[in-house]
Amino acid sequence: MSGALYEQLILMPDYFRGHLLLTIAAMSGSIAISIPLGIWAAQSPRVKQPLLAVVSIVQTFPSLAILALMVALLGGKIGFLPAFLALTMYSMLPIVRNTVTGLESIPPDIVEAARGIGMTSRQILLKVRLPLALPIIIAGIRTAMVWTVGLATLSTLVGATSFGNYIFTGIQTRNLLAITVGSLASALMAVTLDAIIGGIQWLAENDETTATKQKVKLTKRLLSGATLALVAITVVTFLPKPKPDFIIGSKAFTEQYILAGLLAETLTQAGFRVEKRTGLGSDIAFDATRTGNIDLYMEYSGTLWANHMDKEGNPGREAIREQTMAYVDEQGMVSVGPSGFQNLYAFAMRRDRAEELGIKTIEDLVPVASQLVCGGDLEFFGRPEWIRVRDLYSLDFDKKLTFDAALMYNAVNDRQVDLITAYSTDGRVAAYDLVIIEDPRNALLPYDGLYLASQKAANTPGFLEAMAPLVNGIPDEVMREANKVVDVDGRSISEAVDVLLEHIAGENAD
Amino acid sequence: MITLENVCKSYGADGPLAVDDVSLTINEGEIIGLIGESGCGKTTTLKMINRLEEPTSGSIIVNGKDVREQDPVELRRGIGYVFQGIGLFPHYSIGRNVSAVPELLGWPAEEARERAEEVLTLVGLAPDEYRDRRPTELSGGQQQRVGVARALAARPELLLMDEPFGALDPITRGELQDEFLRIQRSLNLTVIMVTHDMTEALLMADRIAVMKSGRILQFGTPKELLRSPAHEFVQQMIQLPKKRADSLEKLMGDAEV
Numbered sequence: 001m002s003g004a005l006y007e008q009l010i011l012m013p014d015y016f017r018g019h020l021l022l023t024i025a026a027m028s029g030s031i032a033i034s035i036p037l038g039i040w041a042a043q044s045p046r047v048k049q050p051l052l053a054v055v056s057i058v059q060t061f062p063s064l065a066i067l068a069l070m071v072a073l074l075g076g077k078i079g080f081l082p083a084f085l086a087l088t089m090y091s092m093l094p095i096v097r098n099t100v101t102g103l104e105s106i107p108p109d110i111v112e113a114a115r116g117i118g119m120t121s122r123q124i125l126l127k128v129r130l131p132l133a134l135p136i137i138i139a140g141i142r143t144a145m146v147w148t149v150g151l152a153t154l155s156t157l158v159g160a161t162s163f164g165n166y167i168f169t170g171i172q173t174r175n176l177l178a179i180t181v182g183s184l185a186s187a188l189m190a191v192t193l194d195a196i197i198g199g200i201q202w203l204a205e206n207d208e209t210t211a212t213k214q215k216v217k218l219t220k221r222l223l224s225g226a227t228l229a230l231v232a233i234t235v236v237t238f239l240p241k242p243k244p245d246f247i248i249g250s251k252a253f254t255e256q257y258i259l260a261g262l263l264a265e266t267l268t269q270a271g272f273r274v275e276k277r278t279g280l281g282s283d284i285a286f287d288a289t290r291t292g293n294i295d296l297y298m299e300y301s302g303t304l305w306a307n308h309m310d311k312e313g314n315p316g317r318e319a320i321r322e323q324t325m326a327y328v329d330e331q332g333m334v335s336v337g338p339s340g341f342q343n344l345y346a347f348a349m350r351r352d353r354a355e356e357l358g359i360k361t362i363e364d365l366v367p368v369a370s371q372l373v374c375g376g377d378l379e380f381f382g383r384p385e386w387i388r389v390r391d392l393y394s395l396d397f398d399k400k401l402t403f404d405a406a407l408m409y410n411a412v413n414d415r416q417v418d419l420i421t422a423y424s425t426d427g428r429v430a431a432y433d434l435v436i437i438e439d440p441r442n443a444l445l446p447y448d449g450l451y452l453a454s455q456k457a458a459n460t461p462g463f464l465e466a467m468a469p470l471v472n473g474i475p476d477e478v479m480r481e482a483n484k485v486v487d488v489d490g491r492s493i494s495e496a497v498d499v500l501l502e503h504i505a506g507e508n509a510d
Numbered sequence: 511m512i513t514l515e516n517v518c519k520s521y522g523a524d525g526p527l528a529v530d531d532v533s534l535t536i537n538e539g540e541i542i543g544l545i546g547e548s549g550c551g552k553t554t555t556l557k558m559i560n561r562l563e564e565p566t567s568g569s570i571i572v573n574g575k576d577v578r579e580q581d582p583v584e585l586r587r588g589i590g591y592v593f594q595g596i597g598l599f600p601h602y603s604i605g606r607n608v609s610a611v612p613e614l615l616g617w618p619a620e621e622a623r624e625r626a627e628e629v630l631t632l633v634g635l636a637p638d639e640y641r642d643r644r645p646t647e648l649s650g651g652q653q654q655r656v657g658v659a660r661a662l663a664a665r666p667e668l669l670l671m672d673e674p675f676g677a678l679d680p681i682t683r684g685e686l687q688d689e690f691l692r693i694q695r696s697l698n699l700t701v702i703m704v705t706h707d708m709t710e711a712l713l714m715a716d717r718i719a720v721m722k723s724g725r726i727l728q729f730g731t732p733k734e735l736l737r738s739p740a741h742e743f744v745q746q747m748i749q750l751p752k753k754r755a756d757s758l759e760k761l762m763g764d765a766e767v
Contacts, residue, residue, distance in 0.1 A: 109593060112595075113593045113599070114597075115562060115586070116586060116593060117587070117591060117610055117660070118583050118614055119583070121615060123614070124626045128599060131601050380677065419698070485571065
């Protein structure tokens with residue numbers, strides 16, 4: 001087996017268990033709520049319309065938004081619970097709707113016959129209406145199941161482990177193998193679970209009077225085989241699983257994945273047991289650390305300044321670093337120290353394009369900006385800094401397009417956009433020979449990497465000592481080199497972590 | 511004995527009367543035909559007897575007690591009912607359809623099963639062949655035999671039938687009518703049968719109630735109806751079978767010559 005594939009497959013047990021348990025829990029919750037609701041709605045027209053409207057509206061919400069809302073409603077709690085609640089809500093519509101449709105589709109003469117021979121309303125429901133509606137209800141459950149398996153991949157973004165970890169890490173680190181493994185695993189799980197329910201349905205509708213003995217036997221065997229396999233795999237993933245000392249978080253881009261790897265490796269070497277929750281949303285990582293759901297991650301001073309402290313000015317790199325570190329401590333976390341590098345937003349352009357237009361600073365952009373297309377990451381044009389750039393330079397572009405960070409660099413390199421809001425430590429700036437456009441009016445904020453730790457982690461003996469070599473341990477060019485290993489050379493996160501570890505070891509040896 | 515006294519039924523507070531002041535006294539072992547056009551109130555009258563519908567006023571006495579003083583579920587389990595649309599449960603086997611009421615009454619499983627075989631035999635379906643099959647595998651005539659078997663399974667003394675032979679082809683209908691009369695006599699069943707087919711009513715019923723717009727126009731034996739129809743509508747109703755019988759007779763006479 002190739003090393004790259006092996007590196008992905010060793011992650012499988014955790015992701016598999018997370019994905020399966022999340023799916024099964026959400027489906028169980030959804031079935032337990034939706035079928036009684038559907039029954040209620042089928043009996044009472046007054047309930048039916050509003051109920052179907054509400055579950056349909058939930059469905060029209062973007063699934064990612066529901067996940068984020070759940071985290072907010074739970075006061076910043078991340079992980080299994082918000083993902084479970086969001087997926088449960090999201091999978092209700094097909095089950096409720098099919099329960100109502102199924103119950104309403106029972107021919108009235110059969111219901112009247114049931115009443116006429118002396119069944120109570122309850123007996124009519126349990127002995128006649130539900131069994132006859134069952135195929136339609138199960139069809140709804142199958143639809144919901146396939147959706148839920150797919151949507152569970154998104155729960156990675158709120159810190160629940162799933163096959164989404166493969167996919168999001170893969171997208172951010174341009175690791176096609178990880179994306180493929182995650183997608184295939186998720187598809188395979190969807191097909192298997194769907195087949196299990198389909199088999200149960202078939203067995204419920206057929207017995208040896210309506211199908212051949214062999215077919216019934218075969219279906220029973222396949223069904224118990226598949227179920228047993230799922231249970232066995234799940235049990236195995238549970239076996240050796242000591243509780244971690246620290247949980248390390250990361251946001252969803254290459255530098256963050258590498259940093260999470262570095263933090264995990266450093267603490268592991270110091271004798272701690274760690275677990276990673278990578279690929280979190282920006283606010284989610286911060287809130288999770290404040291509430292102690294995560295023990296350690298790296299945040300940027302500019303993000304804290306603009307997004308969390310709602311500050312508008314730019315008093316300079318040092319001042320912002322000091323003030324944001326103080327803010328972190330006020331919020332009940334502990335700022336362990338700066339990383340040494342800063343990863344700031346900077347406008348970047350292909351060298352040939354910059355020369356053609358004669359652009360060195362943002363001021364040079366002003367006269368031509370109305371003919372330029374600028375690409376930004378998912379956040380930039382919504383951040384206060386863009387407002388500052390716009391206002392300080394009286395600058396606006398013809399078009400502003402938002403991209404996933406990984407795709408943005410391709411876009412500028414392929415001339416699909418004229419310039420992008422690059423990250424200064426990104427390896428692709430050098431690899432694609434992009435020119436950083438200077439910012440003489442200091443509109444763009446400084447972005448020092450800061451290690452944020454939970455109170456609990458900071459109080460753990462040995463933690464701060466283990467972290468000490470990392471404080472101010474990574475200069476800009478080393479971080480850029482590590483990012484390049486992943487983003488340009490297409491090598492793994494762990495190889496990039498090695499670049500950082502080597503540098504830190506070298507420094508300490510001196 | 512079953513008595514209906516001044517029974518009225520209206521849907522909604524000020525709605526027209528679907529059943530208008532109906533009074534009937536039915537003796538044990540009698541077959542009563544309730545006949546009239548669609549919407550005349552005959553089915554509503556039938557359904558009020560086992561409380562599938564509630565009368566607006568008047569009283570209905572079954573088992574010596576007003577039905578409104580009896581638990582509707584218990585009442586229905588004690589009365590056989592053959593439905594217009596047959597209404598077999600498609601997810602039950604034939605055997606289970608037939609033993610549905612004994613099962614509801616809590617009979618021991620073995621007894622319910624034996625009884626199901628007994629009534630299947632009674633309606634002319636070999637239990638070994640039909641017990642495990644599903645309703646959809648049966649022809650319309652066979653399904654209605656099962657419908658009758660289901661109605662008889664818990665040994666009721668009263669049987670309500672809502673156009674039981676309406677959907678069958680003429681040959682099957684004739685066969686089933688004859689067999690039903692045989693069964694009815696052997697069990698001494700009291701039967702109230704809704705129909706819109708005057709021939710069927712004349713040939714099967716001991717007494718016939720002709721209904722129109724919720725009222726009973728005439729209640730009497732087939733002979734009384736044929737000899738002295740009390741109303742122009744009754745006259746019309748019996749005209750058609752009479753005419754057909756006459757032309758048939760003429761045709762047979764011609765054929766013999």
